[in-house]
Amino acid sequence: MIEMDEIQKRILKEVADLHDVPEGAYNIRANGKSLGRESTENIEIIPRDTGDGLTIRIKPGTKRESVHIPVVLSESGLKETVYNDFYIGEGSDVVIVAGCGIDNCGVQDSQHDGIHRFFVGQGARVKYVEKHYGSGDGRGKRILNPVTEIYMEEGSSAELEMVQIKGVDDTNRVTKAELKAGAGLVVRERLMTHDEQKAISTYSIDLNGEGSNADLVSRSVARGSSYQKFDAVINGNAPCSGHTECDAIIMDRGRILAVPGLKANDVDASLVHEAAIGKIAGDQIIKLMTLGLSEEEAEEQIINGFLK
Amino acid sequence: MLELKNVSFGVDGNDGGKEIIRDVSLTLPDDKLVVITGPNGGGKSTLARLIVGIEKPVSGNIYLDGEDITEMSITERAGRGIGYAFQQPVRFKGIEVFDLIRLATGKKISSADACEYLSAVGLCARDYIKREVNSSLSGGELKRIEIATVLAKQPRLAIFDEPEAGIDLWSFGNLIDVFAGMRRKIKGSSILIISHQERILNIADEIIVLKDGRVSAKGSREEILPELINTSVAVGYCNGVKGETADD
Numbered sequence: 127m128i129e130m131d132e133i134q135k136r137i138l139k140e141v142a143d144l145h146d147v148p149e150g151a152y153n154i155r156a157n158g159k160s161l162g163r164e165s166t167e168n169i170e171i172i173p174r175d176t177g178d179g180l181t182i183r184i185k186p187g188t189k190r191e192s193v194h195i196p197v198v199l200s201e202s203g204l205k206e207t208v209y210n211d212f213y214i215g216e217g218s219d220v221v222i223v224a225g226c227g228i229d230n231c232g233v234q235d236s237q238h239d240g241i242h243r244f245f246v247g248q249g250a251r252v253k254y255v256e257k258h259y260g261s262g263d264g265r266g267k268r269i270l271n272p273v274t275e276i277y278m279e280e281g282s283s284a285e286l287e288m289v290q291i292k293g294v295d296d297t298n299r300v301t302k303a304e305l306k307a308g309a310g311l312v313v314r315e316r317l318m319t320h321d322e323q324k325a326i327s328t329y330s331i332d333l334n335g336e337g338s339n340a341d342l343v344s345r346s347v348a349r350g351s352s353y354q355k356f357d358a359v360i361n362g363n364a365p366c367s368g369h370t371e372c373d374a375i376i377m378d379r380g381r382i383l384a385v386p387g388l389k390a391n392d393v394d395a396s397l398v399h400e401a402a403i404g405k406i407a408g409d410q411i412i413k414l415m416t417l418g419l420s421e422e423e424a425e426e427q428i429i430n431g432f433l434k
Numbered sequence: 435m436l437e438l439k440n441v442s443f444g445v446d447g448n449d450g451g452k453e454i455i456r457d458v459s460l461t462l463p464d465d466k467l468v469v470i471t472g473p474n475g476g477g478k479s480t481l482a483r484l485i486v487g488i489e490k491p492v493s494g495n496i497y498l499d500g501e502d503i504t505e506m507s508i509t510e511r512a513g514r515g516i517g518y519a520f521q522q523p524v525r526f527k528g529i530e531v532f533d534l535i536r537l538a539t540g541k542k543i544s545s546a547d548a549c550e551y552l553s554a555v556g557l558c559a560r561d562y563i564k565r566e567v568n569s570s571l572s573g574g575e576l577k578r579i580e581i582a583t584v585l586a587k588q589p590r591l592a593i594f595d596e597p598e599a600g601i602d603l604w605s606f607g608n609l610i611d612v613f614a615g616m617r618r619k620i621k622g623s624s625i626l627i628i629s630h631q632e633r634i635l636n637i638a639d640e641i642i643v644l645k646d647g648r649v650s651a652k653g654s655r656e657e658i659l660p661e662l663i664n665t666s667v668a669v670g671y672c673n674g675v676k677g678e679t680a681d682d
Contacts, residue, residue, distance in 0.1 A: 345527075345528075373527070407524070409524045410524050410526055412488055412508060412524075413524040414537060415507070415508040415509045416486060416508055416512050416516075416517065416518045417537050417540075417583065417587060418509060418512040418513055418538075418587070420509050421507075421509070427537065430528075431527065431528030431529035432527050432528045434528045
């Protein structure tokens with residue numbers, strides 16, 4: 127039986143939509159220790175000898191199974207770096223739910239740096255969901271620096287849903303991907319920063335195989351005095367197709383820097399970048415006000431929809 | 435009942451101020467369908483925006499049921515029963531058709547409730563309810579969804595700015611059914627439509643002609659319409675569906 131306090135339960139709900147112990151394979155890490163772990167017949171979760179992460183092996187052909195590996199930090203001043211390696215067997219089809227929540231009521235900074243590497247086998251499909259969340263009213267910062275590396279074999283596909291909506295003071299996200307022939311990568315990033323927060327999100331995607339493709343869409347909102355940088359590079363090294371899109375709303379005194387980068391190293395590489403930054407369109411607010419919403423409610427609805 | 439008393443509105447231009455609405459006074463009685471017509475640039479859309487509260491008059495007053503709403507916000511006017519369908523509907527990334535209809539009703543609704551409003555504007559609800567109100571929808575689809583949001587709001591005074599423009603394959607007859615349905619369902623409600631279309635003018639109880647920011651004629655359809663026929667103000671159906679829209 128896993129013992130969690132109310133704060134830990136609340137954070138777990140925010141980052142992994144979990145009310146209780148999940149079904150299937152899981153590892154719940156809280157304040158640097160594993161609170162509970164369960165492997166299944168097809169999914170093996172092995173702790174690293176050094177205690178700073180996991181190796182997760184998914185058998186070839188595993189279908190419709192999931193792995194949950196949420197992390198909760200509720201002690202102020204805790205700093206950790208965790209290494210998780212995922213080996214996703216050929217032809218499997220799985221969902222991996224990660225996510226980290228920090229509740230910091232103290233004065234010291236709390237920091238979790240998760241380094242996740244995915245080795246996606248031939249023809250395998252994986253959906254990876256990562257939610258980051260911060261709470262607590264302490265002066266100590268809540269810092270998350272995730273590194274995600276994906277190595278995709280021929281004909282494999284991966285969908286990454288990465289969400290950071292609230293409460294993370296400082297984040298430096300790095301995502302790298304290498305795709306072989308026929309592999310497909312879809313990334314959906316949702317980011318909102320507020321107050322004095324800072325978020326940097328860097329992508330480097332190498333399309334190395336014929337017919338590989340990547341579609342990266344980031345939607346973000348910068349409120350308060352927060353700052354965001356979106357830096358996405360797609361390298362087309364073969365006949366391939368790539369698309370990146372940065373769609374951002376700025377409010378208050380928020381600032382956003384979008385750095386599009388496309389590099390075509392093959393004459394048959396087809397790469398597209400779109401970037402748009404601006405405040406909420408006045409007509410959108412007016413329309414919702416004519417339906418009876420206040421200006422603030424209208425803004426909230428527009429942002430909620432945008433980040434959905 | 436809506437009353438405008440000596441309402442004027444202008445904008446600052448490079449060559450000094452430009453007056454768009456000049457000393458307009460008019461009354462929209464309850465339970466009437468009133469069409470405002472007139473040449474492009476005559477101030478029709480501006481007048482609608484003044485009533486909705488998107489623009490504020492530089493002088494004059496607007497009363498709804500005797501209450502002065504001149505200084506009220508858009509939200510406050512919406513709360514008092516004014517609804518408005520944009521000439522060019524707004525797109526929203528991420529907001530679904532269902533969300534917009536739910537917000538318009540101001541309460542929790544089921545998919546079946548939302549479907550009722552979409553069906554009324556000739557959209558197969560199942561195909562649209564989960565669609566985002568974004569650029570994946572055609573202009574005609576957006577226009578009909580816009581009308582559905584006003585239906586869902588059930589306003590006592592509904593204002594439609596060129597509702598017929600761009601409704602593509604849907605027919606005028608259906609649009610007119612929508613207006614008739616609103617009048618049946620909302621007791622004492624009035625409808626204000628901005629249009630050049632003869633077929634819309636034909637269903638009006640009263641017609642107001644706005645020209646150069648002034649009311650140049652007003653009265654019952656029987657009085658006004660014969661004077662308008664075959665002038666540039668009223669265009670026939672065939673001209674209308676070729677895409678004649680006003681941009682004032």
